[in-house]
Amino acid sequence: MGDQEKENWKLKLSRRLNGYLVILIFIFILLTSRLFFLQIVNAQEFSKQSAENRIRINPIEARRGDILDRNGQVLATSQPVYVVTIRSMPNQDLDGVINNLSALLEDPELTPAAIKELIKNNPIRYRSTEIKRLPASDPVAIATVTRLEEHRQDLPGVNIIEEPQRYYPYGPLAGHLLGYVGQITQQELEDRKEENYGLNDKIGKSGIEAFLEYSNEGGREIGLRGKKGAEQVEVDAYNRKVRDLVTLPPTPGDTVQLTIDLKLQQTLEKAMDQVIAATKKKNPKAGGGAAVVLDVKTGAILAMASKPDMDPNDFVNGNYTRKQGYYNNPRLKPLFNRAIQGIYPPGSTFKPITAMAALDAGVVKPQDTIYDSGRYWKPGGITCWAVHGNVNLYRGMAVSCNTYFQWAGELAGIDKIDEVARQFGLGEPTGVIGLRGEAAGILPSPEWKKEINAPYWDRWLKNQEDRIEKKYAGLLAAAAPEEKSKLLEQKERELKQVKAEYQINYNFNTTWQPFNTYNTSIGQGDNNYTIIQLANYIATLANGGTRWRPYLVDKVIGADGSLKKQYHPEVAGRVTISQEAMAQVRQAMLEVTRASDGTASFLFRDFPPELQVAAKTGTAQTGLAGDDRNSDFYGLFVAFAPFDDPQIAIAVIIEYAQHGGDSAGVVARAVLAQYFGLTDILNKPFNGVSVE
Incomplete structure (x- = not known):
C-alpha cells in the first residue's frame, strides 16, 4: 500500500470515527435530556405514581350492631370472615391470575368462567370484585387463606381482607321479625344518597334489620349500621402488606334490644313446626302458619312466628342461590311474614266481638236463651256444626254455636258490630313498631x-x-x-x-243483605284480619279496653354503652263499650276451656287450678279459589291468661288444619306453659307435640 493510499485510508477512518463520535454525543445528549425530564421535570408526578403503586387505602367495614332478646341473649351478631377479591390492573395477565385463583380456592362452583362472570358483572370496573367469603372460624377456610398467601406471587391483584359478616346464631328462629341484610340496590343508593352508602355496602332488607338500619334523629345517628374506617398500608410488588401507615378505626353499629323472649320464641316455633308437620300428613296443602304473643298490659311483643321458615343466614353466606326454589315457592312464600302481612278469615274467634256488640247495645242479656236446632231459622241463615239445644251467651261461646251468634248479630245490627270491631282495631294496621309492610285486613260493612x-x-x-x-x-x-x-x-x-x-x-x-250480617257475626264471609290484629284485640279485651300499639323494640344502645333511644308503650285507643259487656264476654271465653263440652276443654285440664285460661277456638273456610269449602279450613285459636289478672294474650293460625282447638290450640298451650314456668307440662308430650 502506497503512502497515498495510507493517507486516504486514515482519512476515511477519521471520518468514520468522527461520525461515531457524533452519534455517541447525540445519544448521550438524548439520554441526558430524558434523565433530566424524568428526574427533574416529572419527578413529582412519578414519585406520586410510585407511591400510589405501593400505598393502598383500604376501607375497614364497620361491625353491624347486635340484636338481643329482652334478657340480653344474642339473636343477631357479626363474625369475622376473609373476603377474597380481585382487582384488574394494567399489564396484568388476568386469565392466568383467574386460573391460578380458581385452582387454589378448590371450589367447584368457582371455575375460571364463573370468576370471569363475577368480574364482568362488577358495576364499577376499577373496583375490586368479591370472589369468595371464608369464615374465619372455619379450619378449612383458614387453610384456603394460607394457601392463597403462600402463592401471592402467582396472584397479582388478588387481595384478602378481613371484615365482619352478619350471623344469626339460631338460624331461622325469629327470622321474619329479625329480617336479613343484602347488597344495596341502585334504587336504595338513590333513596339514601345523603347517608354515604357505597355500591358494595350491605343494607337491612326486612324486619328489624331494615327498620333500624339507620336514621338521624336531631343530629344523632341511630341504627344497626356502623361507620366505616380506613387504613393506609404499604404493599410490595405482589400486593402483600409490608406495613401499616395510618388507621382510622370503624365505629360499630348500635345494639338493639327487643321485647321478645328467646325461650318463649323457641317454644312457640318448635310447637308450630310439630303441629304443621302433623297437619301436612292429613292435608298436603298445609305448611304455613303464624302466631303472635303480646303483653296485655303494654303491647310488647313477647314472641312472633311465621311459617315456613326464613333463615337470614342464607342471604349472607351464599346459600340463597341454592335455595331459590324454596324461597320462590309461589304457594308457601317463605319470605312472606304471615303474622303481619297475611290476612285470614277469623272464624269463630270473631264471636266475642259479636257478643260485645249485642250486650253493649242492650239487645241481649247473658242469660237470654235460644234453641239451636242446627241452623239459624231466618232465610239465608247458616248451619251450625252441631245441634246444641238451649244455649245462652256462656254455653254459646263454650260450644261455639253459630246459631246463637247469628241471632245476637242480627239483633245488634251490622253497624254496631262494625263499631265494636273498629274499636278493637280490626280492619286496620296496628302500627306495630319494629316491622314494615303490615296489611290492613278487611272489616266488611x-x-x-x-x-x-x-x-x-x-x-x-x-x-x-x-x-x-x-x-x-x-x-x-x-x-x-x-x-x-x-x-x-x-x-x-x-x-x-x-x-x-x-x-x-x-x-x-x-x-247489605241479612246473610252478610249472619256471615260476619260468626267470622266468615268477607272478614279478613292479620294475626297481630287478632292478638291485639284479645289483649285489649283482656286488659279492660286499652288498645296498645304493639312494639318489638325495647331500646337502642350506643357502641359506648349509652342509651340512645328507649321505646315506651303507646296507647292506640280505648274502647267505649261498657266494662260489664267486656266482663261478661271474658267470662264466656273462660267457659270455652272450663265447661265440660267447651271446644278447648281438653287443652288446659292439667294446668294449676289457679291458672285459668280464657280462650276461643276457630275453624274458618279458607275462601281461596280451588279450595274445597267442605274440607279445606284454617285452624285458629286466641287466648289470654291468667283469667283473674291477665298478663299474656296469644293468637295462632295453622293453615289447612281441620279444627282450631287441636292444632293452633296445642301451640298456645305450649306457649302458656313456657310463660308460666310449668316445666312438668312442657316435659310431657301432648297431642303429638313435645317441646322439652
Missing part, C-alpha cells in the same frame, strides 16, 4: 260492600253495552234499508234487558 262491588257491575254494564253496539253496528252496515228499523228495535230491547239485569245485580250485590 254496607259502605265497604258498595265500594267494592259497584265498580265491578258498572264495568259489566259498559262491557255489555259495548258488545251490543258492536254487534248491531255490523248488522246495520250490512242490512237493507227496510231491515234497519227492525234491527234498531231489537238493539233497544237488548239494551233494556241488559240494563234491567244490571239493576237487579247491582242492587243485590251493593246492598
